[in-house]
Amino acid sequence: MQIGYKLASEGFGPQEIIRQAVLAEQAGFDFVEMSDHFHPWLDAQGHSSFTWSVLGAIAARTSNLRLATGVTCPTVRYHPAIIAQAAATMALISDGRFTLGVGAGERLNEHVVGQGFPSVRGRHERLREALEIIRLLWQGGYQSYQGRHLHLEDARVFDLPDTPPVIAVAASGEESARLAAQLGDGIFATEPESSIVEHYHRAGGSGPRYAEVPLAWATDERQAVQAVLGTSRWMVTGWKVMSELPNPVNFEAASAHVEETHIRELFAVGPDPQAHLAKVRSYVEAGFDHIVLQNAGPDPDGFLDFFANDLSGRLRPTG
Numbered sequence: 001m002q003i004g005y006k007l008a009s010e011g012f013g014p015q016e017i018i019r020q021a022v023l024a025e026q027a028g029f030d031f032v033e034m035s036d037h038f039h040p041w042l043d044a045q046g047h048s049s050f051t052w053s054v055l056g057a058i059a060a061r062t063s064n065l066r067l068a069t070g071v072t073c074p075t076v077r078y079h080p081a082i083i084a085q086a087a088a089t090m091a092l093i094s095d096g097r098f099t100l101g102v103g104a105g106e107r108l109n110e111h112v113v114g115q116g117f118p119s120v121r122g123r124h125e126r127l128r129e130a131l132e133i134i135r136l137l138w139q140g141g142y143q144s145y146q147g148r149h150l151h152l153e154d155a156r157v158f159d160l161p162d163t164p165p166v167i168a169v170a171a172s173g174e175e176s177a178r179l180a181a182q183l184g185d186g187i188f189a190t191e192p193e194s195s196i197v198e199h200y201h202r203a204g205g206s207g208p209r210y211a212e213v214p215l216a217w218a219t220d221e222r223q224a225v226q227a228v229l230g231t232s233r234w235m236v237t238g239w240k241v242m243s244e245l246p247n248p249v250n251f252e253a254a255s256a257h258v259e260e261t262h263i264r265e266l267f268a269v270g271p272d273p274q275a276h277l278a279k280v281r282s283y284v285e286a287g288f289d290h291i292v293l294q295n296a297g298p299d300p301d302g303f304l305d306f307f308a309n310d311l312s313g314r315l316r317p318t319g
Contacts, residue, residue: 001284003315004031005304006070006212006294007054010040011231014049014057020300021058024065027308031066032058033101033210033292038077038109041234042255043248052086059094066097070212070292071170071188073105075123077113080130081155084137091161100134101188101210102127103170106243108251117244118149124175125149131167131183138164168210172239174199181205189288190239197287211288213280214267217297217306221270224297225263232296233258236266267296273310280315291315 005024007017021032036051055067067090074083083100090098104123111117118126129147136143137157145152169180171187177196180187181203188210189196197209214235218224228235233255234242241254263269268279280291293311295303 001316002030002066002208002290003312004033004066004068004210004290004292005029005307006292007032007034008045008294009035009051009054010037010042010045010048012300013047014054017049017054018057018061020304021065022061023301023304025062027304028312029065029307031068031097031099031290033068033070033212034058036069036072036109038112040248041108041242041251042231043252045231045248052090055090055098056093059090059097064097066099067094068099068168068210069101070210071101071103071168073110074102074130074134075126075150076105076110076115076117080133080150081137081152081157083130084134085157087134087165088138088157088160091163091165092159096161096163099166099168099186099208101168101170102131102184103188104176104243107246108242108248111246122149124179127169128179128183131169131179134167135183166208168208171196171200177205178203186210186290192282192286192288194286208290209288210290210292211283211286212292212294213283215276215279215293215295215297215303216263216267216269217271217276217295217303218269218299219271219302224267224269225260227298228263228267228269228296229258229260233263235296236262269297271306273306273314276311277314 037048074080087100107117126149129150142156166185168186168188169184171177177199186207190212216224234251236258268275
């Protein structure tokens with residue numbers, strides 16, 4: 001089992017993200033995963049730097065730490081040709097430590113380029129075409145592609161690694177798990193649902209299985225819960241809401257009635273290692289083997305120390 005640390009680009013500025021990544025390597029994490037947003041979820045978070053620049057700086061400041069996007073939408077705000085080029089470059093400058101996590105995206109980030117945001121079906125169709133384009137470009141040479149939604153004309157990525165980056169596809173059900181098996185190398189999920197892994201395996205998938213685990217560490221439970229309510233209560237709204245709202249102000253309204261009980265149902269909170277271990281265990285038992293610890297607590301340095309001293313040694317045997 002591999003254990004990762006979530007870098008919240010919406011919650012911290014780029015210099016702080018880089019600092020946390022360096023500390024994460026020192027604390028013993030195997031990899032970091034960074035969100036790829038244009039907007040934060042809530043104005044209270046206050047940040048949203050360009051993920052690819054920050055990942056490049058992290059690659060230069062670390063030695064063994066693996067890097068991943070969690071996740072990039074390669075269909076609206078970015079054309080897949082740009083992501084094919086960016087991921088190939090990241091693989092080179094990180095000496096093969098990069099994983100490209102991709103998904104169908106959220107209106108929050110994709111509407112900004114003025115092309116609207118597709119229906120669920122349209123998103124999945126575009127994601128399939130995007131993956132086909134990325135794979136095509138990674139073959140080398142000049143390539144063209146004519147899809148229903150996306151096109152490519154005489155394009156070539158000149159700097160390619162000997163081994164292409166791993167692609168982990170965000171999956172929440174049978175259709176997306178099948179896409180991950182067909183055109184990806186792994187899956188990426190946010191819920192401890194064994195059915196996602198089962199769908200992936202039935203479709204022929206055999207690669208890494210990433211999952212984000214919601215935690216909130218603080219020296220007392222109340223402090224942890226209040227931190228989540230302040231910056232991360234949007235997570236309680238669920239994917240059907242998270243994928244559709246256009247701006248932070250809309251997430252403010254949608255999450256206005258989130259209460260402490262809702263936070264405690266979703267997050268492991270407070271200083272007790274057993275609570276955090278139990279939350280992680282639910283994802284491991286569901287079949288995930290690349291576990292991303294997503295700390296929404298108020299003290300990232302304290303959480304990294306907590307991981308190194310109280311979680312790391314107890315988590316490793318569970319794999």
